[in-house]
Amino acid sequence: xxxxxxxxxxxxxxxxxxxxxxxxxxxxxxxxxxxxxxxxxxxxxxxxxxxxxxxxxxxxxxxxxxxxxxxxxxxxxxxxxxxxxxxxxxxxxxxxxxxxxxxxxxxxxxxxxxxxxxxxxxxxxxxxxxxxxxxxxxxxxxxxxxxxxxxxxxxxxxxxxxxxxxxxxxxxxxxxxxxxxxxxxxxxxxxxxxxxxxxxxxxxxxxxxxxxxxxxxxxxxxxxxxxxxxxxxxxxxxxxxxxxxxxxxxxxxxxxxxxxxxxxxxxxxxxxxxxxxxxxxxxxxxxxxxxxxxxxxxxxxxxxxxxxxxxxxxxxxxxxxxx
Ligand SMILES: Cc1cc2nc3c(=O)[nH]c(=O)nc-3n(C[C@H](O)[C@H](O)[C@H](O)COP(=O)(O)OP(=O)(O)OC[C@H]3O[C@@H](n4cnc5c(N)ncnc54)[C@H](O)[C@@H]3O)c2cc1C
Numbered sequence: 001x002x003x004x005x006x007x008x009x010x011x012x013x014x015x016x017x018x019x020x021x022x023x024x025x026x027x028x029x030x031x032x033x034x035x036x037x038x039x040x041x042x043x044x045x046x047x048x049x050x051x052x053x054x055x056x057x058x059x060x061x062x063x064x065x066x067x068x069x070x071x072x073x074x075x076x077x078x079x080x081x082x083x084x085x086x087x088x089x090x091x092x093x094x095x096x097x098x099x100x101x102x103x104x105x106x107x108x109x110x111x112x113x114x115x116x117x118x119x120x121x122x123x124x125x126x127x128x129x130x131x132x133x134x135x136x137x138x139x140x141x142x143x144x145x146x147x148x149x150x151x152x153x154x155x156x157x158x159x160x161x162x163x164x165x166x167x168x169x170x171x172x173x174x175x176x177x178x179x180x181x182x183x184x185x186x187x188x189x190x191x192x193x194x195x196x197x198x199x200x201x202x203x204x205x206x207x208x209x210x211x212x213x214x215x216x217x218x219x220x221x222x223x224x225x226x227x228x229x230x231x232x233x234x235x236x237x238x239x240x241x242x243x244x245x246x247x248x249x250x251x252x253x254x255x256x257x258x259x260x261x262x263x264x265x266x267x268x269x270x271x272x273x274x275x276x277x278x279x280x281x282x283x284x285x286x287x288x289x290x291x292x293x294x295x296x297x298x299x300x301x302x303x304x305x306x307x308x309x310x311x312x313x314x315x316x317x318x319x320x321x322x323x
Contacts, residue, residue, distance in 0.1 A: 002042040010051050012178050012210050018047045019208055025049045027112030028075070030104055035117060038126045040133070049073065050109065054213065067173075067217040072111030076164070080105060089216060091223030091242050095167035098227055101234040111211045113164045114175070114191070117202050119236060120148060120158030131156045131199040138199065141300065147238065150297040150306055151263040156199035157300070159261045160192065161236045166260035167225045169268060170242035173216040179209045192265040220244040220254055224320035226313050227260070237261045239306050241313040245276070247321055252281045257289060257318065259310055262297075269293045281322050283315060290314035 006026075009015035019025060023045035024032055035041045054071030068088060070079065079085060080096035099105050099113065117123070122130040122139040129135035138155045140148045149157040160166075169188040176185055186204065194201040205211065227240035240260035246253045255276040259267040272292040279285045290311045297307050 001036050002039070004036070004043055005045040006048065007045055008048040008051050010053070012052060012183075012212060015047050015049050015052060015210055016178065016181070016208055018045065020045060022207075023047055024207065025111075025210060027073070027109035028104075028107035029112075030100075030108045031112060031116040034124075038124060040117075040124065040126065049111070049210065052212075067215045069176075069213055069215050070110055071213045072109060072114075072176075072211050073213075074110045075106060076108050076110065076113060077102070077105040079110060079164075088218065089167075089171060089223050089244075091167045091170065091225040091244060092164075092216075095163040095225040095240075095242060098225070098229075098237070098240075099163050100236075104234075110164060110214065113162050114168070114214075115203055115205065115211060116162055118158035119161050123158055132158060134200060144302065145300040146302040147261075148300065148303055149263050150294075150299055150303065150310070151267055153196035154199045154264070156264060159263055160195070160265055161261050163225070163227070163237065163240060163260065165192065166240050166258050166266045167223065167242040167244075168214055168216065169266035170225075170244040170256045170258045171216050171220060171223055172244070172256060173214045175214050176212045177205060177209055178212065179205070183212070185215070188266065189268070195264040220246060220256070222247050222321040224317050224323075226317045226320065228309050228313060239309045239313055241310065241317040243314075243317045243321055245321060247281060250280050250322070251278055252276050252318075252321065253278060255289075255318075257293065257314060259293065259314070262306060262310060267293075269295075276318075281318065283319065286315040286318040287311070289318065 024043040026046040026048045086093040131138040149159040174185040194204045223244040225242045227237035229235045243257045245255035272289040
């Protein structure tokens with residue numbers, strides 16, 4: 001690990017001033033310190049943002065505040081344990097409970113989870129300069145692509161593996177970010193949009209941009225999250241799925257179905273959401289929605305197994321909204 005300075009900020013303004021041109025914000029450090037130990041990133045300063053109050057900036061107090069606000073500093077364990085959240089957004093509780101292990105959940109923050117970097121083993125290997133690290137080749141395309149994407153808008157096929165990005169996209173949450181000194185709100189698809197087209201991007205934010213929290217609208221009363229992993233703990237999902245919507249008399253409205261670990265972004269197909277509108281929430285309709293979502297999948301030599309897993313997960317997650 002290269003030498004670095006440590007600083008702690010208590011306001012967003014202070015954090016942005018301290019981070020400078022080559023600093024990094026520090027949440028729980030689970031992702032960032034791993035990258036530093038492998039010399040994938042070598043920031044000159046780490047700015048600890050965990051002492052920034054959740055009321056700063058104060059979206060909670062803004063009159064037109066749209067929904068339930070979660071501070072980016074909440075730990076994943078806190079999200080998993082909060083009973084209000086479980087009542088309003090059961091899928092969020094399920095997604096948080098599936099992250100890593102109790103030790104990781106106790107330390108990792110919401111902001112850090114959303115902004116964690118690629119886990120592709122070519123990206124994480126210090127001696128390989130892959131496309132995502134500024135090289136000219138995505139070694140996953142013809143190499144060991146078992147864990148890589150089925151969909152991508154660029155040559156990099158490393159998938160997003162943040163559980164919370166998947167459920168928060170299904171819940172149509174907005175991220176509160178300070179970009180170029182201005183506090184504003186961007187949608188979850190916007191937060192990741194750049195990673196679809198640009199191989200080097202993990203998300204839309206620049207190094208100096210600060211994520212303060214997310215706001216979840218209250219207009220979807222049902223949500224669910226399911227994943228399949230190789231291990232039950234201490235592991236990322238091979239494929240994950242989140243769904244949210246409203247269900248009345250067995251019919252679903254306002255559905256949003258999202259897949260994780262199959263694309264560089266939380267993967268959603270608007271045509272599937274539209275197809276589900278007003279439909280009975282049956283296995284047949286859920287299965288057809290899965291067909292729509294997976295229609296453009298481009299499996300590679302070793303990751304074709306993800307397609308039937310994704311199909312099953314979409315059905316199971318949608319049917320879980322009936323409960
Ligand atoms: C064995 C293992 C298994 C795992 N399994 C899962 C899993 O199943 N699902 C899952 O979702 N994750 C999983 N993870 C990943 C883990 O959840 C993330 O590494 C963790 O959530 C990152 O959060 P953090 O607070 O530690 O982030 P950090 O490491 O502190 O930060 C991550 C990135 O976000 C940036 N950042 C942090 N805070 C801010 C902010 N406020 N504004 C702007 N940028 C910021 C940092 O600069 C850094 O680039 C696993 C990790 C391990 C080691």
